[in-house]
Amino acid sequence: MRILIIGGSVFVGRAVTEEALRRGHEVTTFNRGLSGVDLPGVEAVKGDREVAADLDRLVEGREWDAVIDVIGRVPKLVGGSVRRLNGRAGVYTYVSSISAIADFPAKECDESSPRFECAPDAGPEDGEYGELKAGCERAVEEGFEGEAVIIQPGLILGPYEGVGRLPWWLDRISRGGRVLAPGDPGRAMQVIDVRDLAAFVLDRTEAGKADRFLASGVPGNITYGGWLAECRAVTGSDAEFVWVDDRFLLDREVQPWTEFPVWAPDSPEFAAVWLPSSAKALAAGLTCRPVAETVRDTWAWLRDVPPAERSFGRHGIDPEKEARILAEWA
Structure with a gap:
């Protein structure tokens, strides 16, 4: 597959990029180049998703089978990326957070749990981290014209944790x-290794079917x-x-x-x-190392x-x- 990774050089993004390359995919990364170093083997496009000209330069002459967004935190910016990438890819996978679930961590939760109310065009001043993540999810689900995959990880640990x-x-x-x-x-x-999360993100992206998964690891691991x-x-x-x-x-x-x-x-x-439930993700193939x-x-x-x-x-x-x-x- 041809995959665009928005981010791709730090922690989760690095692990997703590494796994995609390991699987033989053609990988383009898009980031500002301020927080990490792109891995050898990728086509690295430098730019800022807040700058329209940078997004124009990213898509010029390029198309992908899938986009994986690992860094989106502001709904209106994610929405802008989604609109610019419509017609350029068939799948948009957004790596969100369990923090987008309104009742977490006070109540048990799964994919059916209510999310925070946050508009898909909200700005950075319109909420806290979890609220904005919920808005970003809506920006992808409501704005992308292809298949939208939402992954909500729990506590992520592993090498290169920043x-x-x-x-x-x-x-x-x-x-x-x-x-x-x-x-x-x-x-x-209940924790999940960043490399196991990355493998699951790639699995669901390759499957190419709109869905959402809570991926927080094996309970009591x-x-x-x-x-x-x-x-x-x-x-x-x-x-x-x-x-x-x-x-x-x-x-x-x-x-x-x-x-x-x-x-x-x-x-x-x-x-x-x-106590979050990863039952759906585990049934769909999520595997977790000790x-x-x-x-x-x-x-x-x-x-x-x-x-x-x-x-x-x-x-x-x-x-x-x-x-x-x-x-x-x-």
């Missing part, structure tokens, strides 16, 4: 010592304690986990999900964070990144705050 969730934990645990471990070590999680233990094992660390209960941390204004990445306390707000393999391969990538160059975004607790809480807990 968000900084698993990389922060690996970095922190690799430094050893007493490590504050939040909440219940037995709480079951690891516990929080098991996840941190895997981090300790692959880094060869002497880290000693000190498990501190949710209420103690919340009383000290520790921010869930960010200060301790992927920590979701036992509360109504996060009641179903690890989480231990994801942790191992992420560390293999991260350890080649100099500590001074490791980026964790807004994730991670200040070391002094961690030490203070450990002392208070003791």
Whole structure:
């Protein structure tokens, strides 16, 4: 197939591009060239989807069997791309997010769960991340004249993760010592490796049939304690986990999900964070590797990144705050 990947150089986009090339597809990438490096073997077109002239230059003399959009976050911009690509491809696959589901993470969800109300022509100021993702989905579904495929991933982990969730934990645990471990070590999680997501995205794109899938991995594929233990094992660390209960941390204004990445306390707000249904995607062929393999391969990538160059975004607790809480807990 001839495939256009909007993005294609960072994390999910990189994994999708790599998988498409592995399968022998002809790949064009379209991005600004600011966040990553295009993989060898692609036709790299540099440009900004916000600039009409760049979109015109992208489509001039080109057609594709499918488009895979991995970076769209603003509905009106996604809609603009969709309109310009109408007639140039038969399938438009949009990689959205489980955050587009209005009840998540408070309630269990699947493909039938209601999405946020967000217009397909909404601008960046018209909502938060999940709301805008829902608007982007509508921009594709309502504006594309071919087959629209919507993929809503859950928590994505793996090599080249720029968000900084698993990389922060690996970095922190690799430094050893007493490590504050939040909440219940037995709480079951549900995560998906970026490479498994990429394979599923390509599978559904190749199938060429309009549909939507929630792709969040295998329910209970690891516990929080098991996840941190895997981090300790692959880094060869002497880290000693000190498990501190949710209420103690919340009383000290520790921010869930960010200060301790992927920590979701036992509360109504996060009641179903690890309970989304991937049943439809699994029945359609989604396969997921063991989480231990994801942790191992992420560390293999991260350890080649100099500590001074490791980026964790807004994730991670200040070391002094961690030490203070450990002392208070003791």
